[in-house]
Amino acid sequence: MFVSNIFDMKSKFLFPSYFKLIGCFLAIPGMIVGYLCVYHDFNIKGFNIDLGKRNDFMSSQVENLTNEVSLAGLVLGLLFIAFSKLKQEDELTAKLRLDALHWAVLINYIVFCAAELLLRLFVKIGYEPKMAFDIGGWDSDFCLYNMFTPLVIFIGRFYYLIHYKKEAFIISDIKYLSYYPYRRIAKLLTLSFFAIIIMMEVFNIPFIESMGEWIVNSPLIPLPLLMWVFSKTANEDEMTTQDRLESMQLAVYVNYILLFLANFAFYGLNFLLVMWINTISMLVFFLIRFNYVYSKSYWQVRREVKGGILS
Amino acid sequence: MKNTIKIERAIKNITQADLADLIGVSRQTINTIESNKYVPSTVLALKISRVFGKPVNDIFELDADD
Helix, strand or coil, X not given: XXXXXXXXXXXXXXXXXXXXXXXXXXXXXXXXXXXXXXXXCCCCHHHEEECHHHCECCECCEEECHHHHHHHHHHHHHHHHHCECCCCCCHHHHHHHHHHHHHHHHHHHHHHHHHHHHHHHHHHCCCCCCXXXXXXXXXCHHHXXXXXXXXXXXXXXXXXXXXXXXXXXXXXXCCCECHHHHHHHHHHHHHHHHHHHHHHHHCCCHHHHHHHHHHHHCCCCHHHHHHHHCECCCCCCHHHHHXXXXXXXXXXXXXXXXXXXXXXXCCCHHHHHHHHHHHHHHHHHHHHHHHHHHHHHHHHHHHHHHHHHCC | CEEXXXXXXXXXXXXXXXXXXXXXXXXXXXXXXXXXXXXXXXXXHHHHHHHHCCCHHHHEECCCCC
């Protein structure tokens, strides 16, 4: 449908309200076991599986699934808590849910980039904080946290907006950067970064390779994407706001479904690649969906105007 | 946008919760609309006007800065 009504958003893609309780029962044990597993080498013996033929130098033959199961439980539980229905769903609660989602993504990535940057600064000056993963690469603890922090921040923000005042909801409007120059700059930077990364994989030019490696390892890679997501289109209106909100919710779902599958498909060092992709995937999904819808409606309007006036 | 929902409610002698039940939204949503913090969708505005039996224009009015 070309025109989507905010009222349709009321109960789109939401779980029944009792899923909130199921979510708690999944997320809390998931978090505790996950913490013990990552920081205290705790493994549940029954979760060993033999990878057999799949064995390659990137992963060991016997894999213990404790970390996979706890991450899956945590992510699934948080998704259930975040996207289960309230007692009374209406257009305003839908708006608040989606505003909170945008807010959570923005805050999450700013904090994530700042934390990564600080971590690398610490390493540079010789102070090494105690971490489970290697320090100063894409396999840092923050990448691991980044798999579920958007959901945690969202849940906190949403329930604050809904419950902080007893009588009314708190209205939060997202502020966007202006189209010119921010959206232009962000688009240019993002596309050239991806072009360089692709060229790095295809050609063997030393200059491109060192540049690509710098980009891949940079803690700031989500920032141009974030700037693209949070800057206005050439003609921003109510309709685009609606497309943004829908696209963000879809991006979160797609991102977590894929993460959930990848969690059980990739082990050992291969999973570090999943962690790297996860740092930008949600933003990438949003940009693809949003720009697709935006350009589709743009061309549709142009066609209609032509049909109505010229022919 | 301004609205006269509070006055209309007083005339009809119904609470925010009653109005919320009649149009199928939460009480907080009615409160947030009444205090002019949230502009309802056209669908919701039409539902409210139906409850009070008046045209939308009598209940909702554009502000000077809209």
